[in-house]
Amino acid sequence: NHNEDIHLICVSEAGGFTIVNEAGEDGLGYGLLLYNGQTVCGDGFSDNSATAICRHIGYDGFDSWTNDYLFDIQDNLEIGLDDVVCSAGSWHSCTYTTSDNCDHNEDIHLICVSEAGGFTIVNEAGEDGQGRGLLLYNGQTVCDDYFSDNSAMAL
Numbered sequence: 001n002h003n004e005d006i007h008l009i010c011v012s013e014a015g016g017f018t019i020v021n022e023a024g025e026d027g028l029g030y031g032l033l034l035y036n037g038q039t040v041c042g043d044g045f046s047d048n049s050a051t052a053i054c055r056h057i058g059y060d061g062f063d064s065w066t067n068d069y070l071f072d073i074q075d076n077l078e079i080g081l082d083d084v085v086c087s088a089g090s091w092h093s094c095t096y097t098t099s100d101n102c103d104h105n106e107d108i109h110l111i112c113v114s115e116a117g118g119f120t121i122v123n124e125a126g127e128d129g130q131g132r133g134l135l136l137y138n139g140q141t142v143c144d145d146y147f148s149d150n151s152a153m154a155l
Contacts, residue, residue: 040079043100049086053091055090082099
C-alpha cells in the first residue's frame, strides 16, 4: 500500500562549504569548491583535505580534485580559505587560514562521491530529487513502518 511510502526533505549541515558548476549553481558534488561563497586556495590541499571536506558536506569521499582556473565565475569571487591542511579524512583534523596569498589559478575544483547503498530520493518525475522527495531502495518505495527521525538521519 503506497500511502505508507516515505517522503523526505534532507538538509545539509555543510558548515559553509558548497560546490558549484560553471554557472555558479549547485554542482551536485562536482565543480568549484566554495567556502561561505568564496573560493578555496590549493596551498596545502591534499587527498586528506578533499576527503574531509566531502565527508563534511555529506558525501562518502572524493573521486578527484585539482586546483586551476576553470570557470569564468572565479574572477568575480574572493578567495576565502587558504592553507587547508588535514591530517586525516575528518574536518576536525584540519587547519586553515582565512587570509591568502593565492591567485584564482590555485582555486580547488572537487568531485565528491557517495556510496548510497541502494537508497535514492526522487522527485515527481522520477529524477534526482536532490534530497527532497520519495525515498527508494534499489528502485522500490520504502514503507514507513518503524521509520523514524533516526532512520532519516542515517540516510
